[in-house]
Amino acid sequence: MANSIMNTSSNTIVNDQIGQLRPWLIFHIASLATFLVSIDTTVLYVAFHSIAKSFPDASATSISWVMNAYTLVYATCLIPAGGLADRFGRKRVFMYGVAAFILASVLCGLSPNVHTLILARMLQAMGASLLGPAALSLILEAFSKEKRAIVVGAWGAIGALAAALGPAFGAWIVDSFGWEWAFYINLPIGLYCLIRGRRHLIESSNPVAKVRFDLVGVVFIIGAIALIVSSLIEYKLYINQLIFPAALLTAGVFLLAVFVYWCKRASNPLVDLNLFKSNTYRAVNIAAFFFSIAFATMFFSFFFLMTKIWGYSLPQAGLAMMTGPATVVPTALLGGRAASKYGHKVVLTLGCIIFSMSSLWYLYAITATPDYLWACLPGQIISGIGVGLVMPSLSGAAVHDLPQKDYAIGSAINQAVRQVGTVFGVAITVAILVKTSVVLNDFHHLYVIQFLLVIISAALVTQVNTKK
Template identity: 40%
Template sequence: MTIGNADEPRLAAAKPPHAEAGPGQEPEQDAAARKHALRVLAISSLGVFVVFLDTTIVNVAFETISRSFHTTTDHLAWVLNAYSLVFAAVLIPAGRLADRYGRKRIFLIGIAGFAVMSALCGAAPNEGVLITGRALQAVFAALVTPTSLALVLPEFPPSRRPVAIGTWGAMGAAAAALGPTLGALLTQYASWRWIFLVNVPVAAVVITFGLRLLRESRDPQASGVPDPLGVLLVAAMPASLSLGIIEGPSWGWSDARVIGAFVLAVLLLPVFLLRTRAAAQPVVDLALFKVRQFRLVNAATLIFAAAFYGMLLGNIIFLQTVWHYSVLRAALATAPSPLVVTLLARRASGLSHTYGHRRVLTAGALLWTAGLSVWAVGVGGGPHWATHWLPGALLTGLGVGMTLPVQSGAAVQALPPARFAVGSAINASFRQLGAVLGISVFVAVLGAPGPATAVDAFHRVWWVLAALGFAAGLVLWLPKAGRASEPGATKSAAPEAVAAPEAV
């Protein structure tokens, strides 16, 4: 990995005092420094955990909230999508703001604001307030994710950074997988409102220890504010696409509003690209996409996230509406999968380091496809959990455990360390945009089936999600377009051009 001169001030600004080392040597950390680094990793990972927990914890309470507010599934889908859309749009500029105003400061502001907005969601009197609260919650959540990684990396020498990144990514993946189970316990024994209120004490712990443990750092070269119009365009494109997918079945696919939503989504893409090239402070550094590994892993992340988040919501609804499980029983029925993810996530990062991320991600995609296929072929209207449901749950758990945490690390692996934060923010944005598309696809493919057709409708959903997971594995094996597009073959005019070798 080659780091250009433009990156050196960033690294110097971020280095803690104990990280100094002689030429050609790895930084030597004493026991106290190593302990401090692990504490920083723990507190930053806890922040990431609570943020990503909220991407899925609502799923299991979906039916309960729907009944509480007397609303429909397609309308309530925006409780999930509002969070994911705003999260994705703000993630990238959040990293830039942190570079300028201080990573510790932005991280703690994000955690505090997230707690306040979580309290608002928990007290929401109607779906409109809940959706608004979720959108505001996502703004602060987006401040946490890139800054947390930027705070962790300077605490570790280069030789240990892959482990730190793997642990950080595993926490996010485990949170997303555990969300439905934790949400069910809170919904069953307290109220659906506690799936939001529980964030408040966790955030208090992060702030208390973060004030004492985290080191402040900035990028002395950072200036200006990321282009606000670019931020709006990042959210508007998937929002328009999601609107068309969600409302297509009820409005009609030939309805002018649905067609207009799809056309708008397509037209906004070139507008976004033109604006990004013209803006003084573009919201996305397009030079990063010249790195082939970064480009392909982000594409795979988008596709797999669509399958993953569509499955999380779909399975909970299936168990509650077709097998008539209670909220808690449905969560326990899905628990083996997140348990496998939690046990496998960190080990999968190690396997990726040993055998290469592409092999591990492909194996994960194949296991995912096998698990969804088991459900699509074997699951019927009768509740046969051990024989019909559990095998698919274990296979999908293996697939997710070998995919989500590995994608987080692989996306930034080929970038210079000074670009890790913005690279991780872009990857997380792709994951959240995939969540929006996955939930939208689930709502559209499922439709509004009656009792007699519900099983067939969910079979269609599982086949579609299986195909998406398989496609995520195939994307990584796309042939190279030619050496001219490789970052090592042509020098980019961008001031912070990426000069890392291709790792795919």
Template identity: 40%
Template sequence: MRNASDPTSPPATSAAPAPPAEASRRAVFVVTALGSFMAALDLSIVNVAFPDLEASYPAASQAQLSWVITAYTIVFGALLVTGGRMGDRLGRRRTFMGGLAVFLAGSLLCGVAPGVGFLVASRALQGAGAALMVPASLALLIGAYPPERRTQTVALWGGVGALAVATGPSLGAAIVSLGGWRWAFLVNLPVGVLVAVLGRRVLTESRPQEASGRPDLGGVALITVAVGSLVLSISQGPEWGWTDPRTVGAAVVAVIAAVWFVQRSRRHPDPVVDPALFHDRSFVVANLATFVYATGFFAMLLGNILFLTGVWGWSIMWAGLAVTPGPIVVAVVAGPAGRLAGRVGFRPLLLTGAACFAAGLLWYVAFVGTTPDYVRDWLPGTLVTGLGIGLTFPVLSAAAVSTLPPERYAVGSAVNQTARQVGGAIGVAVLVVVLGEPTSVAGQLEAFDHLWLYVAAMALLSGVVGAFIPRPAPALVRSSSDRRSSP
């Protein structure tokens, strides 16, 4: 094995390096999972810091402060595919470590930001670093494991990401209450330094694709504009108004850039996203299922916090703690779900998980009322939804890259993450429309019932879509005699 700490040593160009020894694999998992955890955590951890931000910047409007959240989401979503392509072309380790450095620089600047404009720009820098880091982390992880163990490992990696997003409110509330909003960003620094130190020791460079010809810089610009404009239009639509020229204009720009990008990719000798990827049925179906699932999943995450704080009147800290059992179940279930998918294929897991997720949401509709009763009314639904998420969300991450060649791991992961981001933006926009502004507690409860029914419908629809993933399971997920339980 090459010295992973030597960035000048030549990368592999014809094939991914041989999977390392078991101890090294575990170290690679820790490094890549922590990087993904930080990036996913910052999607939701800042939400609970909003009141503290308002107190720090009383002259700023809510619309201005909302960009502290939106800037990260838009840039992260817009640059994911570009980050994945960079990993496949320039090297996964190099891209991961570079993205980590950018992310940490953005975190530091956020923590010392003297004003709102500086803070928003620093959040955008964070998003750019995360977009480089996340696709490369999954590609590095896949390359470290033999084919028969990748489904379990990727599912566990996906479970870590889901855990980060879901626990963001509770962790954010604890951090902000102890040290203020700036520590929601500064907390990334010690974790990131640990990831950087370990990464230099255990990550081995891989670049299975020989970089031939000039990169498609025009395609990079088009896909960035297309996804960024789409996420902007969706995320700002509820605030600007769906017929506002800014909302409509961003949507039109997204459509034009997307069409232009598709046409360019068909002609370019080395496109950002190879159109041949979309001839792979597993890849297409898994990403479509991910998109549908995310439109419900992210609406539920925010919706449940809003219910507990708005209808039951709990503090953000108690609300965050109240939803934490669900993510814990996700973390426990993700690894075994990956192993089981390796034996029986993706479809049974996705159908079962979708049914469990929907059942938990229907429990909320049937039993949760305006009078708080956490143990009898809320906790059972949270545990069942956690089981459903653990059987589906991480498995979808594995299914999306299950049949891809090594040279497309990073960009394939990036497309899946982009589907998740766009779906999540739509889900939050739907939440705003469904909840509306009821004037009574009974009206609030009815609105949340409608939201939970919507999320249940999206969960079931994602299961139906996932049922079209081909069988038998591809080589990536075939079982073998090696079925050790942890990566």
């Protein structure tokens, strides 16, 4: 009898310990998959020139679509993917997403030409869009509301860690083995997530949730953004015949207006515009769009500066890029705690102001003479602190006051907006820097654009009003 009581007591203690650890185990698996997606994006920034050399007949515009096609499909598929996760099970959709992502990664590495690579990247984006909202929903579901700001900060830190490791690790991989291995490396990590996820993730769903599989809306928004982005990239090829890029821009804006009209009238639209009736949700998403443009231009242009102006090798440029993202990791953790205590508005506003200072620093400190320690490093630390405060808090503020049934769709829309901002950031960088001869003044133009975009974001986040 005594042994039976002791065994029962021991089993109870073990079960309690497992119960306490399970939320963090779920966090580990879901965040690792998110890490996979994040690191893949940063690696592609490094691999841009290597891919261009592998496909010499491809134009700079085509190479840019290796990144932008992925980001655009990812952004638009995030929203129906969020509904799928809610309706059919967050664990199930997460697992399918990881499987699709690693399969597409292998296809990317095997691509014989740039057009096949773009198609494989689109498939990869579909997998990423399935696992993204499901991953965050699994994390939010595992923790109490009081801990969510801290957990979302930690989740953002994982993405920041990927951004820190991506350039250095990716540059070494690409320089040593070729750009194909930037994709092949996803296979072992993805398989680990599948094996662990099958055993430890807990299924949850909302059987009455709407699935926003709005094919018409997807066509409208992809067409609109593709046309607007193409007008930005192509304008310099038609500098004496601006009627063509102007026509692309006009058509894109028109399609965007049609998309908004469609979402207002459709019974089950891609984007639920009712969510944007909240001042906080609306301000957060518009701010996220502008901030993401600025962040993408800063991150992508760094490799052009290091290799084209300062003459660094690709591995040297990757190592040089680590400091800023590495600063994001501890800042994101502290930012999550600060947001939990003081509210998101204070953290977001401060982060935007700090990031804008890094743009001014680069504008006045960067010269044609390589000077990483005094000209570049301080700017990286400043920008890293700014990003660490802003990025996780944008995610946290977006979903903070949403009802549980809207977690996946609300976070999916927010992530989609940020990805669309990244598409525009890449397009602006390619339009300004991808040419025969890059000069320092080109980077000055980018730094001014970054500063203005982040100041707009700072003004917008003052409208955020989340409850502590």
